[in-house]
Amino acid sequence: MKKIINSPQDVVPEMVDGLVRSYPEYLERIPDTEAVVRSDKASMKGKVGIVSGGGSGHEPAHAGFVGKGMLSAAVCGQVFTSPTPDQIYKAIQAVDQGKGVFLVIKNYSGDVMNFEMAKDMADVDGIKVKSIIVDDDIAVENSLYTQGKRGVAGTVIMHKLVGAAADQGASLDELEELAKNALPHISTLAVALSAATVPEVGKPGFELADDEIEYGVGIHSEPGYRREKIKTSKKLVGELITKLDEQQHLDPEKQYAVLVNGMGATPLMEQYIFSHDVLDKLAEKKIKPAFMKVGNYMTSIDMAGISLTIFELTDKKWLEYLNYSVETVGW
């Protein structure tokens, strides 16, 4: 393992410290936690607070999306490990303005349990809390017999939507409705070239041969649905769009937002090439995205790979929310 760290157990506190001290105009640390809150407190006044978080290793998610117009606070767990309820609860307390707090949770058993315990704690104190569990990864079948679909890069889209709506004064109930309505229209699929190495583990989460790729890998090295020899960018895009199309039934009459997301070790150069192929492939289907983002938004430490998120804009307001101006490190 070759990483620029001091010691594996100090990764999270030192990362959070480095982040907030580098960007004091956006971020502040909540005392005695690994959670960060907006430094612009005035921007939260009278509004519903938005809190997200999860294991670390997905930077800039989630702390990088804290700022005016997006998240109010984010809680950073250990690497690939959900944050604990006491920390999530402190973040809820830090952002509550009497209008309630909305939680954006990724669908992993640990995240769901810890955020729910924090919600119970807030209930006891009379803070109104509602939440959405994001499960945009279509690599996993939804089934009663598994944890269900995972939450991946589409979570950032959710942050953007509820963040913009909350900034414009949406109520807790309105945010819940917005999140529930948008969620089924957000689909993501990834391809991995190599696995991530968790600092405390010291070796990659799985092995892929030099010439192999795997479709459908999750953001914590969860296994995907198929391994193959490496293909051209065009062919990778072809596979991902075919699968996403089965889910979304892409239609030239409809509007779409597209997020091309690097997994950590894939250079922007390759992400732009991939985007070129995504846009070509969509053009074949007579689709021109109404909104597009390319870059590292929901990474998986040093995993090489890329994910493609397609979001069908069935409500005109959603495009406005995506274009709404924010003051964050990561968007």
Next chain:
Amino acid sequence: MLTVELTKKWMELFYDEIDKNKAYLSELDTPIGDGDHGNNMKRGVTGVKEGLAKLKEPDLKATLQAIAMALISKVGGASGPLYGTAFLEMAKKCNETQKPEELFTVALEGIKKRGGAKEGDKTMVDVWAPIVKTFSDGSFSKEEIKKAVESTKDMEARKGRASYLGERSIGHLDPGAMSSGYLFETFIDAGGTK
């Protein structure tokens, strides 16, 4: 009967066992999880040790509560809320009864409720459920614990991260079942059956 002394001794031995097997637990977690169960549990038992050291002449309830809060606030992931809930339920019940089998029964109910897992889903429930039963027929022993842990090997995971592997999860021990096995084994070593 669960007492403060027994609980403290139990947690000391549990700390040692987790410390000794930290790498093994993470290794079990690698093929079917994300390879950090040993590290997470080690953080938890370290928190328990510190939490208990801070208590001055605690009663059983305060002792169990301190264990629960340390596990909830230090372990993270799915194991933190599950182990934490188990001890929290025991804390709630312990003024009424100090019988291990009754306390473990409410702990198991808490785990099932929090995580939504049933027997056969390849989780810690597959150790807790059969072990709770061994109290009623008097067969509670290390052999039974080992058997329960081993039983998870042939199961297909239906909860948590391992469930994404489906059939490929078969053939691997569940790490949460293993750490639960250590919990019950150290309960015996602490004198919990006497």
